Amino acid sequence: MSDKPESNAYWSANIRIVTWCLVIWAVVSFGFGILLRPLISGIKVGGSDLGFWFAQQGSILVFLAIIFFYAWRMNKLDAEHGVDEQ
Amino acid sequence: MDQFVLNWIFIGASFALYIGIAIWARAGSTSEFYAAGRGVHPVVNGMATGADWMSAASFISMAGLIAFTGYDNSTFLMGWTGGYVLLALMLAPYLRKFGKFTVSEFIGDRFYSPTARMVAVICLIVASTTYVIGQMTGVGVAFGRFLEVDNTTGLLIGACVVFAYAVFGGMKGVTYTQVAQYCVLIVAYTIPAIFISLQLTGNPIPAIGLFGDHAASGEPLLAKLDQIVTELGFAEYTAHHADTLNMVLFTLSLMIGTAGLPHVIMRFFTVPTVSSARWSAGWTLVFIALLYLTAPAVGAMARLNISELMWPNGADSEPVSVEMMETDEKYAWMATWQKTGLLGWEDKNGDGKIAYFNENNAEKVAAMEAAGLGSENELTNFNRDILVLANPEIANLPGWVIALVAAGGLAAALSTAAGLLLAISSAVSHDLLKGQLTPNMSEAGELMSARIAMAVAIAVATYLGLNPPGFAAQTVALAFGLAAASIFPALMMGIFSKRINNKGAVAGMLVGLIVTLVYIFLHKGWFFIPGTNSFDDSDPLLLSIKSTSFGAVGALLNFATAYFVSNATEEPPQEIQDLVESVRVPRGAGAAAADH
Structure with missing residues (x-):
C-alpha cells in the first residue's frame, strides 16, 4: 500500500467518480423513468413518451454505460495513483 | 412430429449437455467447490453470472407481469438491472480485493466478530430460501406444462431434478454449465420474440419493434395496444396508474437487493483481479440486458396477441x-x-x-x-x-420454437436454483459449522454437510412453493427485499466507513432483517402459510408501502441503526481500520485464501 496522503487522494477521487455515476443512475431510473416522467411526456417516442422509453429501455442502456465508464476510469485512476495490480 | 415428443427432445438434449459439462469439470477440492479456482475470465464469468441471475422470475414470470400491468411494472426492469451499478461501483472490486470465499467471511472479519458472521449467515439463509421458493414456483409451472400434469406434480418432479442437479458439483461444474445454460436461455427467449416482432411490426429487433408501427394497422404498436386494452375496459398500458411512492421504493428494494444477494456477490470472488471484478460486473449486465431489453417487447406483444385472439374481429x-x-x-x-x-x-x-x-x-x-x-x-x-x-404457441410459431422455450425456461430456473443452493450450503457448512460450531471438521465432512443443507433447503422451498406467496417474480421480489434490508448495508458501510463497529453492524443487520421479515409475514402470512396474515398488500399497514417494497425501508433502518449504535460506542481497533484501507486499493490483491 502507498503512503497515507496519496491513498487519501485516490480514495476521494474514487468517491467523486462514484457519486457522479450514482447521480446519473438515479436520474435516469427514478427520475426520467418515474418521477420526472410527466415533465418529459411532451417528447414522443414511438406510440408513447420518453419517460416510458427510459423506464423500459433507456435506463438499462445508461446503466451499462455507467459500469463500463467506471471500470475504464478506475483502471486509469489506479495507474495514476500507482495502486494498480501488477 | 408431436409437440410433446419435440419438447422432450429439446429438454433432454439440453440436460445431457449440462450434465456432461458438470462431469467434465467436477469439483475435486473444497476450494474448487466454492470458487472454481478463481481462473475464470470476466466475459465467461459475466455469462455464468447472467445465467445464475436470470431465474424463473426473469425468464418465466417477468414479461407476464409487465404484459398484464404495463408501464407500472417497469419497476422490475429498472430494479433488476440497476442493482448492478451498485454492485460494480460499491461492492465487487472491494470484496474481490478482500479475497475470501463468502460474504459472511467478509462481514465476520471486517466487524471482528463471530456474532456478526453468524447474523450475516442467518440473513443470507433467509433471503436465499425465500428466493428458492420463487424458483420452485417457476419450475412447477414449466414441468407441469411440459409433462402435461398438474402444477403440484410438476413441482415435485422439478424438486427432484433440481436436487440431483445441484448436488452434482460445486461452483466449477456450475460455472461452465451456467455458460451453456446462458446460451440456451437467451436463444430460447429471443428467437420467439424476434418471430413475433417480425409478425407484428416487421422489425427483427423486439426492443425497437416495441416502439415501431403495428404492421396490420399502420399505427404505433403501443398506441394500438393502449386502444385495444382500454376498449376491453382495462387500464391504459403505457400510463402511470400505480402509487408513485410504492413504485420508487419497490425499484430501490430490487436494486439494493441485487447488490446484496450472496449468490451474485460470490461470483465476483471467482475473477482473477480487482480490475476484472469491475469489468465482470459490466459484462454480466450486457448479458442480462439482452433479455431485459427484450422482455418489455415480449410482454406488450403478447398482450396484444391475446386480446386479438379473444376478440378475433376487434x-x-x-x-x-x-x-x-x-x-x-x-x-x-x-x-x-x-x-x-x-x-x-x-x-x-x-x-x-x-x-x-x-x-x-x-x-x-x-x-x-x-x-x-x-x-x-x-x-x-x-x-x-x-x-x-x-x-x-399464442403467436402460432413452429413446434421447435415452443420446445426451445421449454428448454430455456428450465435452464433459467435450474441454474439459479443451483446457484442459490450452493450459497445456502456454503453458508451452513463453511460459515456456520466449519467456522463456528465444529472447526475441526474434515473436508469430506464439510462437503457432506453442504449437501445435507441443500436437501433441507430444497425440501422447505418445495413445501412452501406448493402455496407460493405470489407469482414467481413477486416471491423473488420478497427475497430481494430481505437481502436489501440485511446484507447490502453491512457490506457497504464496512467498505465506505471506518467508524462502523461490530455492535453497530450487528444491530443494523438484526433490525433490518427482523423488521422487514415481520412486515412481510404480516402481509403474506407467517412463514408464508396462507391465511395467517393480518394485512393485505392491497391495503398495507404503513402508508401505501407494500410488503414487496419494504426492503428499501428496512435498508434505511439498517443504515440508521448501525450509524447511531456505532457512534455511541467505541471506534473499531486500528487493525480493522487498516483492513478497510487495504480493501480500498487494488494493489496487492493476491489469490484468496480460505479460513483454514
Whole structure:
C-alpha cells in the first residue's frame, strides 16, 4: 500500500467518480423513468413518451454505460495513483 | 412430429449437455467447490453470472407481469438491472480485493466478530430460501406444462431434478454449465420474440419493434395496444396508474437487493483481479440486458396477441366462440395449458362465446350487458407465469420454437436454483459449522454437510412453493427485499466507513432483517402459510408501502441503526481500520485464501 496522503487522494477521487455515476443512475431510473416522467411526456417516442422509453429501455442502456465508464476510469485512476495490480 | 415428443427432445438434449459439462469439470477440492479456482475470465464469468441471475422470475414470470400491468411494472426492469451499478461501483472490486470465499467471511472479519458472521449467515439463509421458493414456483409451472400434469406434480418432479442437479458439483461444474445454460436461455427467449416482432411490426429487433408501427394497422404498436386494452375496459398500458411512492421504493428494494444477494456477490470472488471484478460486473449486465431489453417487447406483444385472439374481429365486435376455441388450431395451446390448472375459461351465460374483458369496470360491464354478452369475464384464469412459456404457441410459431422455450425456461430456473443452493450450503457448512460450531471438521465432512443443507433447503422451498406467496417474480421480489434490508448495508458501510463497529453492524443487520421479515409475514402470512396474515398488500399497514417494497425501508433502518449504535460506542481497533484501507486499493490483491 502507498503512503497515507496519496491513498487519501485516490480514495476521494474514487468517491467523486462514484457519486457522479450514482447521480446519473438515479436520474435516469427514478427520475426520467418515474418521477420526472410527466415533465418529459411532451417528447414522443414511438406510440408513447420518453419517460416510458427510459423506464423500459433507456435506463438499462445508461446503466451499462455507467459500469463500463467506471471500470475504464478506475483502471486509469489506479495507474495514476500507482495502486494498480501488477 | 408431436409437440410433446419435440419438447422432450429439446429438454433432454439440453440436460445431457449440462450434465456432461458438470462431469467434465467436477469439483475435486473444497476450494474448487466454492470458487472454481478463481481462473475464470470476466466475459465467461459475466455469462455464468447472467445465467445464475436470470431465474424463473426473469425468464418465466417477468414479461407476464409487465404484459398484464404495463408501464407500472417497469419497476422490475429498472430494479433488476440497476442493482448492478451498485454492485460494480460499491461492492465487487472491494470484496474481490478482500479475497475470501463468502460474504459472511467478509462481514465476520471486517466487524471482528463471530456474532456478526453468524447474523450475516442467518440473513443470507433467509433471503436465499425465500428466493428458492420463487424458483420452485417457476419450475412447477414449466414441468407441469411440459409433462402435461398438474402444477403440484410438476413441482415435485422439478424438486427432484433440481436436487440431483445441484448436488452434482460445486461452483466449477456450475460455472461452465451456467455458460451453456446462458446460451440456451437467451436463444430460447429471443428467437420467439424476434418471430413475433417480425409478425407484428416487421422489425427483427423486439426492443425497437416495441416502439415501431403495428404492421396490420399502420399505427404505433403501443398506441394500438393502449386502444385495444382500454376498449376491453382495462387500464391504459403505457400510463402511470400505480402509487408513485410504492413504485420508487419497490425499484430501490430490487436494486439494493441485487447488490446484496450472496449468490451474485460470490461470483465476483471467482475473477482473477480487482480490475476484472469491475469489468465482470459490466459484462454480466450486457448479458442480462439482452433479455431485459427484450422482455418489455415480449410482454406488450403478447398482450396484444391475446386480446386479438379473444376478440378475433376487434373489441367492438363479437368475442371468440366456444366452437372456434375447440376446433381452430390457433387455440389449441389453451387446451393444453388448461390441464395444468393455470389457465381457465367458462361460458358463464351459455351464449356459446367466451368474452374477455375487465369485469371490475362498471362502464364496460354495462356495455357488455347491453350487447347481450353477459356481465362476467369468461376468461376466468390466466396465470401470469404461463405467458412467456405459452408465448410461441399464442403467436402460432413452429413446434421447435415452443420446445426451445421449454428448454430455456428450465435452464433459467435450474441454474439459479443451483446457484442459490450452493450459497445456502456454503453458508451452513463453511460459515456456520466449519467456522463456528465444529472447526475441526474434515473436508469430506464439510462437503457432506453442504449437501445435507441443500436437501433441507430444497425440501422447505418445495413445501412452501406448493402455496407460493405470489407469482414467481413477486416471491423473488420478497427475497430481494430481505437481502436489501440485511446484507447490502453491512457490506457497504464496512467498505465506505471506518467508524462502523461490530455492535453497530450487528444491530443494523438484526433490525433490518427482523423488521422487514415481520412486515412481510404480516402481509403474506407467517412463514408464508396462507391465511395467517393480518394485512393485505392491497391495503398495507404503513402508508401505501407494500410488503414487496419494504426492503428499501428496512435498508434505511439498517443504515440508521448501525450509524447511531456505532457512534455511541467505541471506534473499531486500528487493525480493522487498516483492513478497510487495504480493501480500498487494488494493489496487492493476491489469490484468496480460505479460513483454514
